[in-house]
Amino acid sequence: MAFVCIGFIVGATLSFTVPYQMDQLILVGDNFGILNDLTAPFHTSFPLRSYNQSIDIFLECTNGSLDIVILNSTDWGSWYRGENYTAYFEVRNATSIMTTVEINPPYNRLIDIILQTNYGDARMSVSLSSHCMWYDITTGVNSLLVAIPFALGALHYSTRKTKNEDKSAGTSIS
Known part of the structure:
Protein backbone atom coordinates (compact mmCIF):
# COMPACT_ATOMS: atom_id res chain seq x y z
CA MET A 1 0.00 0.00 0.00
CA ALA A 2 2.93 2.31 0.67
CA PHE A 3 4.12 1.84 -2.92
CA VAL A 4 0.72 2.91 -4.25
CA CYS A 5 0.76 5.98 -2.02
CA VAL A 18 6.53 18.93 -15.68
CA PRO A 19 4.80 20.96 -18.41
CA TYR A 20 2.50 19.35 -20.99
CA GLN A 21 1.50 20.58 -24.42
CA MET A 22 -2.17 21.49 -24.77
CA ASP A 23 -3.77 21.81 -28.22
CA GLN A 24 -7.27 23.20 -28.69
CA LEU A 25 -9.20 23.28 -31.94
CA ILE A 26 -11.07 26.58 -32.24
CA LEU A 27 -12.61 26.34 -35.71
CA VAL A 28 -12.28 24.07 -38.70
CA GLY A 29 -14.36 24.13 -41.85
CA ASP A 30 -14.03 23.30 -45.52
CA ASN A 31 -16.89 25.36 -46.92
CA PHE A 32 -17.25 27.92 -44.15
CA GLY A 33 -19.12 31.10 -44.99
CA ILE A 34 -19.72 34.54 -43.48
CA LEU A 35 -22.50 36.75 -44.85
CA ASN A 36 -22.07 40.37 -45.97
CA ASP A 37 -21.08 42.80 -43.17
CA LEU A 38 -21.26 40.09 -40.54
CA THR A 39 -18.79 39.75 -37.68
CA ALA A 40 -18.02 36.22 -36.49
CA PRO A 41 -16.23 36.13 -33.11
CA PHE A 42 -14.43 33.03 -31.88
CA HIS A 43 -12.76 32.57 -28.53
CA THR A 44 -9.97 30.60 -26.96
CA SER A 45 -8.45 30.68 -23.51
CA PHE A 46 -5.14 29.62 -22.06
CA PRO A 47 -4.87 27.99 -18.62
CA LEU A 48 -3.15 29.49 -15.61
CA ARG A 49 0.66 29.08 -15.56
CA SER A 50 0.80 28.39 -19.31
CA TYR A 51 3.53 29.68 -21.59
CA ASN A 52 4.62 29.40 -25.25
CA GLN A 53 1.09 30.39 -26.21
CA SER A 54 0.28 30.53 -29.91
CA ILE A 55 -2.63 30.49 -32.33
CA ASP A 56 -2.24 28.81 -35.73
CA ILE A 57 -4.24 30.33 -38.56
CA PHE A 58 -4.88 28.76 -41.93
CA LEU A 59 -7.45 30.61 -44.01
CA GLU A 60 -8.06 30.40 -47.75
CA CYS A 61 -10.96 32.43 -49.18
CA THR A 62 -12.53 31.01 -52.32
CA ASN A 63 -14.95 33.93 -52.57
CA GLY A 64 -14.60 37.39 -51.03
CA SER A 65 -12.17 38.70 -48.45
CA LEU A 66 -12.23 39.44 -44.76
CA ASP A 67 -10.52 41.14 -41.84
CA ILE A 68 -9.09 39.11 -39.00
CA VAL A 69 -8.21 40.53 -35.58
CA ILE A 70 -6.80 38.65 -32.57
CA LEU A 71 -6.96 40.55 -29.29
CA ASN A 72 -7.54 40.24 -25.54
CA SER A 73 -11.18 39.98 -24.56
CA THR A 74 -10.72 43.15 -22.48
CA ASP A 75 -9.95 45.11 -25.69
CA TRP A 76 -13.05 43.86 -27.53
CA GLY A 77 -15.18 46.83 -26.41
CA SER A 78 -12.57 49.30 -27.68
CA TRP A 79 -12.40 47.46 -31.01
CA TYR A 80 -16.20 47.43 -31.31
CA ARG A 81 -16.50 51.18 -30.60
CA GLY A 82 -13.67 52.01 -33.02
CA GLU A 83 -11.37 53.24 -30.25
CA ASN A 84 -7.68 52.45 -29.83
CA TYR A 85 -6.93 48.84 -28.95
CA THR A 86 -3.91 46.56 -28.87
CA ALA A 87 -4.09 43.53 -31.15
CA TYR A 88 -1.82 40.51 -31.23
CA PHE A 89 -2.52 40.14 -34.93
CA GLU A 90 -4.55 42.14 -37.44
CA VAL A 91 -4.95 41.80 -41.20
CA ARG A 92 -7.34 43.75 -43.43
CA ASN A 93 -8.85 42.59 -46.73
CA ALA A 94 -7.18 39.18 -46.65
CA THR A 95 -7.88 36.29 -48.99
CA SER A 96 -5.17 33.90 -47.81
CA ILE A 97 -3.42 33.64 -44.43
CA MET A 98 -1.16 30.93 -43.07
CA THR A 99 0.67 32.01 -39.93
CA THR A 100 1.31 31.37 -36.26
CA VAL A 101 0.54 34.20 -33.85
CA GLU A 102 2.63 34.18 -30.67
CA ILE A 103 0.78 35.47 -27.59
CA ASN A 104 3.48 37.40 -25.76
CA PRO A 105 3.47 38.17 -22.86
CA PRO A 106 1.43 35.08 -21.88
CA TYR A 107 -2.22 35.90 -21.27
CA ASN A 108 -4.28 33.56 -19.08
CA ARG A 109 -7.76 34.65 -19.97
CA LEU A 110 -10.03 34.76 -22.99
CA ILE A 111 -8.57 35.65 -26.40
CA ASP A 112 -10.98 36.88 -29.09
CA ILE A 113 -10.53 36.01 -32.75
CA ILE A 114 -12.74 38.17 -34.94
CA LEU A 115 -13.50 37.43 -38.59
CA GLN A 116 -15.37 40.17 -40.45
CA THR A 117 -16.37 40.39 -44.11
CA ASN A 118 -15.59 43.46 -46.20
CA TYR A 119 -17.44 43.57 -49.51
CA GLY A 120 -20.04 40.83 -49.60
CA ASP A 121 -20.22 37.20 -48.63
CA ALA A 122 -17.02 35.27 -47.94
CA ARG A 123 -16.51 31.52 -48.43
CA MET A 124 -13.39 29.90 -47.10
CA SER A 125 -11.49 26.90 -45.85
CA VAL A 126 -10.41 27.72 -42.33
CA SER A 127 -8.51 26.13 -39.47
CA LEU A 128 -7.85 27.92 -36.19
CA SER A 129 -6.14 26.18 -33.28
CA SER A 130 -4.36 27.26 -30.12
CA HIS A 131 -1.33 25.69 -28.46
CA CYS A 132 0.48 26.20 -25.17
CA MET A 133 2.67 24.49 -22.63
CA TRP A 134 1.11 24.24 -19.17
CA TYR A 135 1.26 22.48 -15.84
CA ASP A 136 -1.59 20.03 -15.33
CA ILE A 137 -2.83 21.22 -11.94
CA THR A 138 -6.05 19.19 -12.09
CA THR A 139 -4.28 15.84 -12.43
CA GLY A 140 -1.87 16.80 -9.64
CA VAL A 141 -4.69 17.64 -7.25
CA ASN A 142 -6.58 14.45 -8.15
CA SER A 143 -3.45 12.36 -7.55
CA LEU A 144 -3.01 13.97 -4.15
CA LEU A 145 -6.66 13.34 -3.29
CA VAL A 146 -6.15 9.65 -4.10
CA ALA A 147 -2.81 9.45 -2.26
CA ILE A 148 -4.14 10.92 1.00
CA PRO A 149 -6.63 8.08 1.77
CA PHE A 150 -3.98 5.49 0.88
CA ALA A 151 -1.50 7.22 3.21
CA LEU A 152 -4.05 7.37 6.04
CA GLY A 153 -4.94 3.69 5.52
CA ALA A 154 -1.29 2.68 5.51
CA LEU A 155 -0.68 4.69 8.68
CA HIS A 156 -3.70 3.11 10.38
CA TYR A 157 -2.74 -0.46 9.51
CA SER A 158 0.94 -0.01 10.35
CA THR A 159 0.19 1.24 13.89
CA ARG A 160 -2.55 -1.33 14.62
CA LYS A 161 -1.57 -4.27 16.84
CA THR A 162 -1.85 -7.75 15.44
CA LYS A 163 -4.24 -10.35 16.92
CA ASN A 164 -1.50 -12.74 18.03
CA GLU A 165 0.48 -10.11 19.88
CA ASP A 166 0.86 -10.83 23.62
CA LYS A 167 -1.07 -8.15 25.52
CA SER A 168 0.22 -9.00 29.03
CA ALA A 169 1.76 -6.30 31.16
CA GLY A 170 4.33 -8.33 33.01
CA THR A 171 5.57 -11.82 33.76
CA SER A 172 3.08 -14.61 33.53
CA ILE A 173 1.87 -16.32 36.73
CA SER A 174 1.78 -20.09 36.73
Whole structure:
Protein backbone atom coordinates (compact mmCIF):
# COMPACT_ATOMS: atom_id res chain seq x y z
CA MET A 1 0.00 0.00 0.00
CA ALA A 2 2.93 2.31 0.67
CA PHE A 3 4.12 1.84 -2.92
CA VAL A 4 0.72 2.91 -4.25
CA CYS A 5 0.76 5.98 -2.02
CA ILE A 6 4.29 6.90 -3.10
CA GLY A 7 3.32 6.38 -6.75
CA PHE A 8 0.40 8.79 -6.51
CA ILE A 9 2.52 11.38 -4.68
CA VAL A 10 5.25 11.15 -7.33
CA GLY A 11 2.59 11.48 -10.05
CA ALA A 12 1.13 14.55 -8.36
CA THR A 13 4.57 16.13 -8.03
CA LEU A 14 5.34 15.52 -11.69
CA SER A 15 1.98 17.01 -12.72
CA PHE A 16 2.85 20.21 -10.86
CA THR A 17 6.43 20.45 -12.17
CA VAL A 18 6.53 18.93 -15.68
CA PRO A 19 4.80 20.96 -18.41
CA TYR A 20 2.50 19.35 -20.99
CA GLN A 21 1.50 20.58 -24.42
CA MET A 22 -2.17 21.49 -24.77
CA ASP A 23 -3.77 21.81 -28.22
CA GLN A 24 -7.27 23.20 -28.69
CA LEU A 25 -9.20 23.28 -31.94
CA ILE A 26 -11.07 26.58 -32.24
CA LEU A 27 -12.61 26.34 -35.71
CA VAL A 28 -12.28 24.07 -38.70
CA GLY A 29 -14.36 24.13 -41.85
CA ASP A 30 -14.03 23.30 -45.52
CA ASN A 31 -16.89 25.36 -46.92
CA PHE A 32 -17.25 27.92 -44.15
CA GLY A 33 -19.12 31.10 -44.99
CA ILE A 34 -19.72 34.54 -43.48
CA LEU A 35 -22.50 36.75 -44.85
CA ASN A 36 -22.07 40.37 -45.97
CA ASP A 37 -21.08 42.80 -43.17
CA LEU A 38 -21.26 40.09 -40.54
CA THR A 39 -18.79 39.75 -37.68
CA ALA A 40 -18.02 36.22 -36.49
CA PRO A 41 -16.23 36.13 -33.11
CA PHE A 42 -14.43 33.03 -31.88
CA HIS A 43 -12.76 32.57 -28.53
CA THR A 44 -9.97 30.60 -26.96
CA SER A 45 -8.45 30.68 -23.51
CA PHE A 46 -5.14 29.62 -22.06
CA PRO A 47 -4.87 27.99 -18.62
CA LEU A 48 -3.15 29.49 -15.61
CA ARG A 49 0.66 29.08 -15.56
CA SER A 50 0.80 28.39 -19.31
CA TYR A 51 3.53 29.68 -21.59
CA ASN A 52 4.62 29.40 -25.25
CA GLN A 53 1.09 30.39 -26.21
CA SER A 54 0.28 30.53 -29.91
CA ILE A 55 -2.63 30.49 -32.33
CA ASP A 56 -2.24 28.81 -35.73
CA ILE A 57 -4.24 30.33 -38.56
CA PHE A 58 -4.88 28.76 -41.93
CA LEU A 59 -7.45 30.61 -44.01
CA GLU A 60 -8.06 30.40 -47.75
CA CYS A 61 -10.96 32.43 -49.18
CA THR A 62 -12.53 31.01 -52.32
CA ASN A 63 -14.95 33.93 -52.57
CA GLY A 64 -14.60 37.39 -51.03
CA SER A 65 -12.17 38.70 -48.45
CA LEU A 66 -12.23 39.44 -44.76
CA ASP A 67 -10.52 41.14 -41.84
CA ILE A 68 -9.09 39.11 -39.00
CA VAL A 69 -8.21 40.53 -35.58
CA ILE A 70 -6.80 38.65 -32.57
CA LEU A 71 -6.96 40.55 -29.29
CA ASN A 72 -7.54 40.24 -25.54
CA SER A 73 -11.18 39.98 -24.56
CA THR A 74 -10.72 43.15 -22.48
CA ASP A 75 -9.95 45.11 -25.69
CA TRP A 76 -13.05 43.86 -27.53
CA GLY A 77 -15.18 46.83 -26.41
CA SER A 78 -12.57 49.30 -27.68
CA TRP A 79 -12.40 47.46 -31.01
CA TYR A 80 -16.20 47.43 -31.31
CA ARG A 81 -16.50 51.18 -30.60
CA GLY A 82 -13.67 52.01 -33.02
CA GLU A 83 -11.37 53.24 -30.25
CA ASN A 84 -7.68 52.45 -29.83
CA TYR A 85 -6.93 48.84 -28.95
CA THR A 86 -3.91 46.56 -28.87
CA ALA A 87 -4.09 43.53 -31.15
CA TYR A 88 -1.82 40.51 -31.23
CA PHE A 89 -2.52 40.14 -34.93
CA GLU A 90 -4.55 42.14 -37.44
CA VAL A 91 -4.95 41.80 -41.20
CA ARG A 92 -7.34 43.75 -43.43
CA ASN A 93 -8.85 42.59 -46.73
CA ALA A 94 -7.18 39.18 -46.65
CA THR A 95 -7.88 36.29 -48.99
CA SER A 96 -5.17 33.90 -47.81
CA ILE A 97 -3.42 33.64 -44.43
CA MET A 98 -1.16 30.93 -43.07
CA THR A 99 0.67 32.01 -39.93
CA THR A 100 1.31 31.37 -36.26
CA VAL A 101 0.54 34.20 -33.85
CA GLU A 102 2.63 34.18 -30.67
CA ILE A 103 0.78 35.47 -27.59
CA ASN A 104 3.48 37.40 -25.76
CA PRO A 105 3.47 38.17 -22.86
CA PRO A 106 1.43 35.08 -21.88
CA TYR A 107 -2.22 35.90 -21.27
CA ASN A 108 -4.28 33.56 -19.08
CA ARG A 109 -7.76 34.65 -19.97
CA LEU A 110 -10.03 34.76 -22.99
CA ILE A 111 -8.57 35.65 -26.40
CA ASP A 112 -10.98 36.88 -29.09
CA ILE A 113 -10.53 36.01 -32.75
CA ILE A 114 -12.74 38.17 -34.94
CA LEU A 115 -13.50 37.43 -38.59
CA GLN A 116 -15.37 40.17 -40.45
CA THR A 117 -16.37 40.39 -44.11
CA ASN A 118 -15.59 43.46 -46.20
CA TYR A 119 -17.44 43.57 -49.51
CA GLY A 120 -20.04 40.83 -49.60
CA ASP A 121 -20.22 37.20 -48.63
CA ALA A 122 -17.02 35.27 -47.94
CA ARG A 123 -16.51 31.52 -48.43
CA MET A 124 -13.39 29.90 -47.10
CA SER A 125 -11.49 26.90 -45.85
CA VAL A 126 -10.41 27.72 -42.33
CA SER A 127 -8.51 26.13 -39.47
CA LEU A 128 -7.85 27.92 -36.19
CA SER A 129 -6.14 26.18 -33.28
CA SER A 130 -4.36 27.26 -30.12
CA HIS A 131 -1.33 25.69 -28.46
CA CYS A 132 0.48 26.20 -25.17
CA MET A 133 2.67 24.49 -22.63
CA TRP A 134 1.11 24.24 -19.17
CA TYR A 135 1.26 22.48 -15.84
CA ASP A 136 -1.59 20.03 -15.33
CA ILE A 137 -2.83 21.22 -11.94
CA THR A 138 -6.05 19.19 -12.09
CA THR A 139 -4.28 15.84 -12.43
CA GLY A 140 -1.87 16.80 -9.64
CA VAL A 141 -4.69 17.64 -7.25
CA ASN A 142 -6.58 14.45 -8.15
CA SER A 143 -3.45 12.36 -7.55
CA LEU A 144 -3.01 13.97 -4.15
CA LEU A 145 -6.66 13.34 -3.29
CA VAL A 146 -6.15 9.65 -4.10
CA ALA A 147 -2.81 9.45 -2.26
CA ILE A 148 -4.14 10.92 1.00
CA PRO A 149 -6.63 8.08 1.77
CA PHE A 150 -3.98 5.49 0.88
CA ALA A 151 -1.50 7.22 3.21
CA LEU A 152 -4.05 7.37 6.04
CA GLY A 153 -4.94 3.69 5.52
CA ALA A 154 -1.29 2.68 5.51
CA LEU A 155 -0.68 4.69 8.68
CA HIS A 156 -3.70 3.11 10.38
CA TYR A 157 -2.74 -0.46 9.51
CA SER A 158 0.94 -0.01 10.35
CA THR A 159 0.19 1.24 13.89
CA ARG A 160 -2.55 -1.33 14.62
CA LYS A 161 -1.57 -4.27 16.84
CA THR A 162 -1.85 -7.75 15.44
CA LYS A 163 -4.24 -10.35 16.92
CA ASN A 164 -1.50 -12.74 18.03
CA GLU A 165 0.48 -10.11 19.88
CA ASP A 166 0.86 -10.83 23.62
CA LYS A 167 -1.07 -8.15 25.52
CA SER A 168 0.22 -9.00 29.03
CA ALA A 169 1.76 -6.30 31.16
CA GLY A 170 4.33 -8.33 33.01
CA THR A 171 5.57 -11.82 33.76
CA SER A 172 3.08 -14.61 33.53
CA ILE A 173 1.87 -16.32 36.73
CA SER A 174 1.78 -20.09 36.73
